[in-house]
Amino acid sequence: MITAATAALFAASITLLTSDPTIADSSATAPPAPATPAAxxxxxxxxxxxxxxxxxxxxxxxxxxxxxxxxxxxxxxxxxxxxxxxxxxxxxxxxxxxxxxxxxxxxxxxxxxxxxYQIVSTRLIVHKNDSIITSSGDVYTLTGKAAQSQTPLDLGTYLLLRVDPQTNRAFDLAASTQPFAAAGNANKITVTFVVSVPVNTPPSDVIYLSSNTTNWSPNGVRMSPLTGNRWTAALALPAGSSLQYKYTRGSWSTDERNAAGIEIANRSLSVVKSGAAQAIKDTVARWADLPS
The missing domain is CATH 2.40.50 (OB fold (Dihydrolipoamide Acetyltransferase, E2P))
Known part of the structure; x- marks a missing residue:
């Protein structure tokens, strides 16, 4: 059982940690970047x-x-x-x-x-500033998205953390009043996309797959070139899920169109419910900024 006395003990520990001048302040201005790294x-x-x-x-x-x-x-x-x-x-x-x-x-x-990264499923004992102490006794520093959450975390809250195991910095955090299901139980299907693009596609350009899973960022998933004006990418998607997507050359001014140059509806995909893999073959008829 998590008691107030236990929380107070851990709070004292975290005060020592956060007041230690030897612990680096991640918000401080970093020195100039070093030279380009070697191979x-x-x-x-x-x-x-x-x-x-x-x-x-x-x-x-x-x-x-x-x-x-x-x-x-x-x-x-x-x-x-x-x-x-x-x-x-x-x-x-x-x-x-x-x-x-x-x-x-x-x-x-x-x-x-x-x-x-490492997934940690635990419960909260103390939350002070950007540090937390969990029921296992481990101390994690919240950073990035995890540190930006404005929701107060109460004693005993169930936490699901994504953590850098080398530094115990948690960069992602989900909180709940109920235990989380075991991580990794969702069945994933490897979906391989192969798209043929027009012959007038600039050879220096990169093809991207934009979808609702990447908030429709026009350069969401960078694809890899194949022979014969084809590009490919493989995504691990939940079995039985659906996906909407389009192909671009990195921006919405260079996205795919139909042969007449008119904007097309989002492509859609239903991921299979069983099996290990699924293959998708598409063809881009024309780019928004180029003639057919």
Missing amino acids: GVQSGVFLSYNVDKSGTSVTIEHAGHPTAIALARDAVTRERAAGDQWHVTSLASLQPGEPVSLQLTPDGVAHGIDAE
Whole structure:
């Protein structure tokens, strides 16, 4: 049972933690970013991503420094909870504070991003400032989306956290008065999309899949090029769910249209209820900014 006395004891502990001057203030201004990293794997914490005419880049915090790293056109972003299968996801789905590892080419360009975190199901003992103590005795620092929640957390609240296991920083938090179902029970289907695009598609452009799962961001899921003017992406989607989506070249001014250049309705997909995989083949008739 969680008692007021227990909470008071933990509150004293958290006061010591939050008042310790040796604990770094994550809100302090970071020093200038270091030089472009060499080839290999660079780990850090995801901060943001940017898309402009020069391409796509991601900014991570590494060794206390924000570092912007260019992303290759065919880069793949993967995500998983520790112990689960990897699934392809989009940059838009990554959360600030999420731990990531970037695979870099010799010139410092990222050709892959892996985001791996730990899921923690627990109960709240103490919530003070951006720190919490849970029923297991573990202390977590709230960051990113988890720190932005304005909802008061009461003693005994059930918590479902997504955590960086190296730092015990929780970047995502869900709270409930009832226990959460065991994480990872939902059956996922790997859906592979292959789309054929018009022959006049600029060779330097990247094709994206925009959908209701990425809040209709026009550059939601970066696809990978195949031969024959085709692009592909694989998503892990809940069995039996539905998806609405469209293809773009990174913006709504360059999205797909019908052969006459008229805007089309959202594409729709019903994910199968059983099995391990599903394949989808589509064709883009024309782009909004290009002739047929």
